[in-house]
Amino acid sequence: xxxxxxxxxxxxxxxxxxxxxxxxxxxxxxxxxxxxxxxxxxxxxxxxxxxxxxxxxxxxxxxxxxxxxxxxxxxxxxxxxxxxxxxxxxxxxxxxxxxxxxxxxxxxxxxxxxxxxxxxxxxxxxxxxxxxxxxxxxxxxxxxxxxxxxxxxxxxxxxxxxxxxxxxxxxxxxxxxxxxxxxxxxxxxxxxxxxxxxxxxxxxxxxxxxxxxxxxxxxxxxxxxxxxxxxxxxxxxxxxxxxxxxxxxxxxxxxxxxxxxxx
DNA sequence: GGTAATGTTAGACT
DNA sequence: TAGTCTAACATTAC
Numbered sequence: 001x002x003x004x005x006x007x008x009x010x011x012x013x014x015x016x017x018x019x020x021x022x023x024x025x026x027x028x029x030x031x032x033x034x035x036x037x038x039x040x041x042x043x044x045x046x047x048x049x050x051x052x053x054x055x056x057x058x059x060x061x062x063x064x065x066x067x068x069x070x071x072x073x074x075x076x077x078x079x080x081x082x083x084x085x086x087x088x089x090x091x092x093x094x095x096x097x098x099x100x101x102x103x104x105x106x107x108x109x110x111x112x113x114x115x116x117x118x119x120x121x122x123x124x125x126x127x128x129x130x131x132x133x134x135x136x137x138x139x140x141x142x143x144x145x146x147x148x149x150x151x152x153x154x155x156x157x158x159x160x161x162x163x164x165x166x167x168x169x170x171x172x173x174x175x176x177x178x179x180x181x182x183x184x185x186x187x188x189x190x191x192x193x194x195x196x197x198x199x200x201x202x203x204x205x206x207x208x209x210x211x212x213x214x215x216x217x218x219x220x221x222x223x224x225x226x227x228x229x230x231x232x233x234x235x236x237x238x239x240x241x242x243x244x245x246x247x248x249x250x251x252x253x254x255x256x257x258x259x260x261x262x263x
Numbered sequence: 264g265g266t267a268a269t270g271t272t273a274g275a276c277t
Numbered sequence: 278t279a280g281t282c283t284a285a286c287a288t289t290a291c
Contacts (some may be wrong), residue, residue, distance in 0.1 A: 003270095077269095097288090115288065115289060115290095116268080118270055157280065251281080254268085
């Protein structure tokens with residue numbers, strides 16, 4: 001789930017549920033996912049404190065803590081989620097995938113869920129100690145068209161899908177949204193950047209923004225039916241049900257696309 | 264039992 | 278140097 005719009009959603013969820021509540025206990029059934037910090041130190045530094053502020057950078061969620069120079073940094077991997085609930089709420093199927101649990105004074109708890117253990121958590125004074133954050137490209141909902149064109153020029157030899165996926169080029173876009181953007185821009189994921197016309201570059205910029213922007217406030221189940229995302233399994237093109245979507249490995253990932261609509 | 268999964272990274276290769 | 282490709286990581290669901 002966790003690409004830019006999804007992490008943005010986690011951020012607002014965290015904001016609504018977990019700020020300004022005293023942490024009374026922390027449990028970590030998968031301590032190895034806490035990086036560069038022993039669990040004992042992690043616990044000692046955070047228990048008794050409150051989360052103060054939260055923001056997002058690329059696919060990372062960063063949390064400021066009251067009275068602590070360190071920030072708590074989450075990466076959700078491929079299967080991350082957050083769940084805020086009462087401590088005594090009935091058990092659910094997700095329970096065994098809760099890798100980190102923050103208990104609050106009010107009797108509620110925040111669970112960081114991670115099915116495959118590809119997510120990671122850090123407690124660092126400077127988020128740029130994480131190499132990927134240090135090298136991270138600009139935020140696609142913040143920069144202007146001129147900046148986008150500059151980035152394209154900088155990587156003119158690169159494959160387009162590889163470019164969209166590379167966090168060092170642009171922050172926050174992953175496999176699902178890169179497919180969606182390319183589908184809506186009607187451009188093949190095989191294209192090399194230098195082959196794009198001026199018009200295609202502009203369409204690409206517009207679609208990148210509109211897809212990400214539209215997705216932020218919506219649940220996945222609310223995405224427009226015209227989106228590719230609904231058809232990753234059935235392989236029916238949402239533009240024309242006679243078109244058959246194909247699945248190919250491009251830039252190391254399974255790309256789903258319509259060879260008839262995307263040129 | 265095999266395969267694929269919304270991510271990242273290291274190392275080898277062109 | 279830039280870009281591509283593969284394997285590896287850990288684990289589940291189909």
